[in-house]
Amino acid sequence: MTAKKPPMGWNSWNTFGEHINEKLIMEMADQLVNDGYKDAGYEYVIIDDCWSLKERVDGKLVPDPKLFPSGMKALSDYIHSKGLKFGMYSCAGTKTCAGYPSSYGHEFEDARQFAEWGVDYLKYDFCNFPVSGDAKNAYLTMAMALRHTGREILFAACNWGKYDPSGWMRSRGAHTYRSTGDIFDVPRSYQDIFKQQVENIEGNAPGCYNDLDMLIVGMHGKGNVGIGGCSDEQYLQHFAMWSFLTSPLIIGADIRSIDAPNKATLLNKGLIAINQDEECCPAFLIENVGDKHYTLCKILSGNRVAIGFFNIGEPTEGPCHMSICFDDLGIHSESGLFLKITDAITGEELGTFQDAYTAVLRGCQSQVVIAELVKPEK
Structure with missing residues (x-):
């Protein structure tokens, strides 16, 4: 093809x-x-x-x-x-x-x-x-x-x-x-x-x-x-x-x-x-706040999704808290699943989260993370 x-x-x-x-x-x-x-x-x-x-x-x-x-x-x-x-x-x-x-x-x-x-x-x-x-x-x-x-x-x-x-x-x-x-x-x-x-x-x-x-x-x-x-x-x-x-x-x-x-x-x-992910799924918009703060999701191959946070405000604007509820990703709390999150740009492991994740970004900053579905450790 x-x-x-x-x-x-x-x-x-x-x-x-x-x-x-x-x-x-x-x-x-x-x-x-x-x-x-x-x-x-x-x-x-x-x-x-x-x-x-x-x-x-x-x-x-x-x-x-x-x-x-x-x-x-x-x-x-x-x-x-x-x-x-x-x-x-x-x-x-x-x-x-x-x-x-x-x-x-x-x-x-x-x-x-x-x-x-x-x-x-x-x-x-x-x-x-x-x-x-x-x-x-x-x-x-x-x-x-x-x-x-x-x-x-x-x-x-x-x-x-x-x-x-x-x-x-x-x-x-x-x-x-x-x-x-x-x-x-x-x-x-x-x-x-x-x-x-x-x-x-x-x-x-x-x-x-x-x-x-x-x-x-x-x-x-x-x-x-x-x-x-x-x-x-x-x-x-x-x-x-x-x-x-x-x-x-x-x-x-x-x-x-x-x-x-x-x-x-x-x-x-x-x-x-x-x-270039082999799944080649298109991204979809989760939230647009004021045409400045955008949160998107993209299903990846395997047991993963990518989440993108894009703040296109002015560079002088102070930090903005941009949150995503995992319900919006189809991952409900009743599932008992957590998301293990890694920064896609730096490779840094950011931790394991339940229910929600928040990025804190100034104007013209972005964060893209890879989230892997995991079961909580017993």
Whole structure:
């Protein structure tokens, strides 16, 4: 099955935008391997917009030879030689978002071209889509074209949440679908996406996932979508949210120069394990207090659940007590069961609790815990 779990990888857009080339992509592939990202699960190296010539040649998409002198097949082979997978970009409209040739009306020939290049992942955008066009059919057409190639290619739809894609993208062959507008490197951006989608993720399941957009962790206001940046604590909250909501985890920062705290966030074993848990159950909302204090649950494989506490108040706000009654997890006191709780981020064992658990968090802080059902010791 394609996309049995949410895809993980790196994409060029957030930091580099149009400033991409063959050398850069190869260096990012090297970095994924050398710095432990591949071992952590990040496997896709994805070139976003601006890779081609401005016009087709003999009806075909052609990589800009100044940027990619060896061609896409050679670049794909290099990425595959590292044990990684190769991703590319196209668009369902008449032009890509940056004004380059798109796949509208050329779906089957472009899909064949991508397959010949060894593409494993296609991000499919939605800019410049004809007013009279049928979006559902456009994504279905490319899905069928990719399948016709005989190559397994993950189809990452990106229509920014237009026409409520959660209701139809899976049936039109997409493996992931963007559900909001683009993310930017400021706290309000990732927090707004979280608030918009926190009750729209219960359909996440193997084969198709709600993509909350690429990660901004570690960008610090630099690059193509950089504005004011976030604190390290906010980047950790952002990553914890994406992990908990079973979103694809696609790095957007320059991993050649990322600082140690944010590299540690991107490699956090506990949060990645929740995102990639073999059960692949979607999270569900337990409580939302004032659009600032969110408590969620996610069933995990085995005898476990994850509980997420997210305080998106201002960093200057004082501590807030966020409690969950185990009744809300379906664990009633009559069961005689307790929950053994471990902090997913730090690995610290927090103790065994009956009936309830409370997290104490300042604004922009989060706590994610793993709770295992246990019988009380006699």
